Amino acid sequence: MNIILDFIINFISELLPKIMKPIDDLFIFLLPNITEYIAPIENFFETSITYVGWFVDAIGIETFAIEVLISYFIFKLTVPLTVYSFKFVFRWITKFI
Amino acid sequence: MVLKKILLFLIALFPISTLAYTIPPVDNDINNYFYYNTSPFPTNDDIMHKKYTNDEYNYIISTIMQDATPSQNCIITQGKWYAYNYYNQYNSEFLLYCTGGDFDLQSYRNLAGSNLYLRFVNNTLTNFEVTGNYRYIDSTQTLSTNTSFWYQNELPISSNINPNKNEISQAPIFTTQNSFEITSINSSNYNDYDLQKCVMLENTTDCTEFVYKVGQKVPTNFFTDFNYLPTEIDNLAVNPPNNLPGSPNNSNPSIGLFSTFIKLPLNYITALRDNECTAINIPFKSTNFVLPCISTTLTGSVLNIRNIVSTLMTAIICYYVIKDLFFTIKNFKEPEKDKIEVIDL
Numbered sequence: 186m187n188i189i190l191d192f193i194i195n196f197i198s199e200l201l202p203k204i205m206k207p208i209d210d211l212f213i214f215l216l217p218n219i220t221e222y223i224a225p226i227e228n229f230f231e232t233s234i235t236y237v238g239w240f241v242d243a244i245g246i247e248t249f250a251i252e253v254l255i256s257y258f259i260f261k262l263t264v265p266l267t268v269y270s271f272k273f274v275f276r277w278i279t280k281f282i
Numbered sequence: 283m284v285l286k287k288i289l290l291f292l293i294a295l296f297p298i299s300t301l302a303y304t305i306p307p308v309d310n311d312i313n314n315y316f317y318y319n320t321s322p323f324p325t326n327d328d329i330m331h332k333k334y335t336n337d338e339y340n341y342i343i344s345t346i347m348q349d350a351t352p353s354q355n356c357i358i359t360q361g362k363w364y365a366y367n368y369y370n371q372y373n374s375e376f377l378l379y380c381t382g383g384d385f386d387l388q389s390y391r392n393l394a395g396s397n398l399y400l401r402f403v404n405n406t407l408t409n410f411e412v413t414g415n416y417r418y419i420d421s422t423q424t425l426s427t428n429t430s431f432w433y434q435n436e437l438p439i440s441s442n443i444n445p446n447k448n449e450i451s452q453a454p455i456f457t458t459q460n461s462f463e464i465t466s467i468n469s470s471n472y473n474d475y476d477l478q479k480c481v482m483l484e485n486t487t488d489c490t491e492f493v494y495k496v497g498q499k500v501p502t503n504f505f506t507d508f509n510y511l512p513t514e515i516d517n518l519a520v521n522p523p524n525n526l527p528g529s530p531n532n533s534n535p536s537i538g539l540f541s542t543f544i545k546l547p548l549n550y551i552t553a554l555r556d557n558e559c560t561a562i563n564i565p566f567k568s569t570n571f572v573l574p575c576i577s578t579t580l581t582g583s584v585l586n587i588r589n590i591v592s593t594l595m596t597a598i599i600c601y602y603v604i605k606d607l608f609f610t611i612k613n614f615k616e617p618e619k620d621k622i623e624v625i626d627l
Binding site for chain 2: 190194197198201202205227230231234235236237238239241242243245246247248249250251252253254255257260261264265268272
């Protein structure tokens, strides 16, 4: 489960900047100073991420439970979409056969 | 419903009660920290030494054995250890377990550079030994383990004690800069170093071109190339770079702009999964209040109760997840049910 989760997260992490690059470039071209204003917000979130571990530790939720929850939501948001898409396609095909 | 309320109450109660339970005194004054190089590093015959430029190495600090009197055996059970090289701070907390004087560090550090520094926060340790194992991948892509260093030395109690060869009096700076500037040199004996220990600057081929002087630009790899460690580093003081990621003085434009924000949930998820607790510093006037990690402060029956609650919470979460998964999968077979869950953005 760890490997699958790592793969999914890394995959999206690598893919997102590439997809967003044209939009990012456009904003940097049109508003070159925007990065300076956004940097503190980014820093705030990055700093807040460092405290996530503390809160998880304080609440006492086990890592296993967190991974189960994350895996569950990944499953819930991806697999039914795939299955129902297939069902839809098959239903559509059977209408013509 | 009642059970849910009780659980929520317990969850809310635990951080507060455990904080009130015990907060170990942690000295946050940076001047009282000292950094210890786990040198000497491998000799020329060592595989890591030869392979350094080609491979990445994982260092595993397998055991910390305290060679002290029995009364001191558990001194650092609640201490925090930080491992640094000059690029990154690695997983800032170790949980130390005191088992008759042996301390097992339950995690390993992936150090890109060959220098590993340990920072002692609750430092009353007087004598210790460190053995470190590293894993390496040799030219045949075989993962192997070997002992990389063995260290034994006396640690000074306070920062006022004269630093010895392997101690540096100022925090090592982990930086992503290409270079930084020497701001002060505490020793004038650098002439004693032979030429092989000088730093090869960019665009130079002659070691002698490097001069140890204030204002000298030093390339970043100065501190990552073990050939020049630790002898050159011990008396150099450098300015902290002010453009570290996350630094308030960060003047670097962000790369990626909006993609960073979109990646935020992923970063949070990753942080959740890593579950690496770091003590929270709350600066107030001239004092720093430290909220230690709860798990490090608990002992005895409180720890047992917490473990039981954690297990219960995990069981309840797993129950609801499995129940919902069952109905989700069951619905796949229903020809009429094709509702798709989506995130409401």
